[in-house]
Amino acid sequence: MRPPLLASVILLMAAFPAAAQQPGKVEILWLGQSAMRITTVQGKVIVIDPWLKGNPKTPAEWKDLSKLGKVDLILVTHGHGDHVGDTAELAKMNNAPVWSPAGLQDTFITLGILPAELAPRMNKGGTITPLGPDIKITMTHADHSSEFSYVDPETKKRSNQVGGEPAGFIIELENGFKIYHMGDTAVFGDMRLIGERDKPDLVMIPIGGHFVMSPQDAAYATREMLKPKYALPMHYGTNPYLKGTPEEYKAALGTSPTEVLMMQPGDTHQFDAPARDVTKKRG
Ligand SMILES: [Zn+2]
Numbered sequence: 001m002r003p004p005l006l007a008s009v010i011l012l013m014a015a016f017p018a019a020a021q022q023p024g025k026v027e028i029l030w031l032g033q034s035a036m037r038i039t040t041v042q043g044k045v046i047v048i049d050p051w052l053k054g055n056p057k058t059p060a061e062w063k064d065l066s067k068l069g070k071v072d073l074i075l076v077t078h079g080h081g082d083h084v085g086d087t088a089e090l091a092k093m094n095n096a097p098v099w100s101p102a103g104l105q106d107t108f109i110t111l112g113i114l115p116a117e118l119a120p121r122m123n124k125g126g127t128i129t130p131l132g133p134d135i136k137i138t139m140t141h142a143d144h145s146s147e148f149s150y151v152d153p154e155t156k157k158r159s160n161q162v163g164g165e166p167a168g169f170i171i172e173l174e175n176g177f178k179i180y181h182m183g184d185t186a187v188f189g190d191m192r193l194i195g196e197r198d199k200p201d202l203v204m205i206p207i208g209g210h211f212v213m214s215p216q217d218a219a220y221a222t223r224e225m226l227k228p229k230y231a232l233p234m235h236y237g238t239n240p241y242l243k244g245t246p247e248e249y250k251a252a253l254g255t256s257p258t259e260v261l262m263m264q265p266g267d268t269h270q271f272d273a274p275a276r277d278v279t280k281k282r283g
Pocket residue numbers: 078080144145184211
């Protein structure tokens with residue numbers, strides 16, 4: 001007969017397989033550049049911009065895509081290689097739908113990169129609920145470009161394909177926690193609208209400069225427009241152009257109440273349900 005203690009431990013492990021994620025919490029795993037795995041309160045897994053195998057900042061263990069576990073949904077912000085990355089392989093492994101700018105979805109289907117059933121279309125301003133009514137995903141503006149560079153597997157010829165309009169995503173989870181993954185972007189004035197209307201709890205914000213905001217730009221956007229409780233700086237240090245550092249971002253924020261998460265690729269962070277009364281005061 002199995003000892004009852006061992007049986008309950010096994011049951012507990014089955015109930016919470018995602019590396020000791022605590023009940024009621026949201027977990028973020030950052031894998032370098034803009035690659036994120038979000039595990040929701042109810043254990044749904046959303047992966048964003050999965051550039052892992054070719055990403056110099058992704059820890060070696062995470063280059064095995066199966067290590068991500070079951071993936072329910074993939075979001076891609078735009079057509080650049082450091083964001084599309086391993087999307088197709090991950091989507092097919094998990095039979096998980098990919099949502100990216102509509103023009104990029106068309107290109108994925110036309111080139112046979114994804115089957116149509118894994119590449120549905122949406123556009124900016126639209127909100128989708130593919131993981132159930134309690135998880136709302138809205139596509140937002142990003143001020144960037146989105147050409148998709150494609151190498152034909154047979155001829156090895158490179159061409160630039162339609163990549164749609166670059167985007168960001170606002171993800172509202174079951175407990176009301178709101179994450180704004182900004183994609184690649186310059187500062188734009190409607191970040192103020194997002195700050196006022198959507199009130200993100202956590203922003204995943206590019207800080208590398210050159211192709212995206214500098215640490216100073218990102219600090220301005222955070223302090224003056226978005227006003228989130230937490231900020232996770234991303235999209236830096238993967239190539240010589242992306243010189244901005246989280247230390248510079250933090251210094252530029254000054255006395256802003258936003259808490260900067262100083263994470264390394266491969267780190268996780270867990271969040272409680274948001275206290276909405278506090279958020280209202282900030283708004
Ligand atoms: Zn880009």
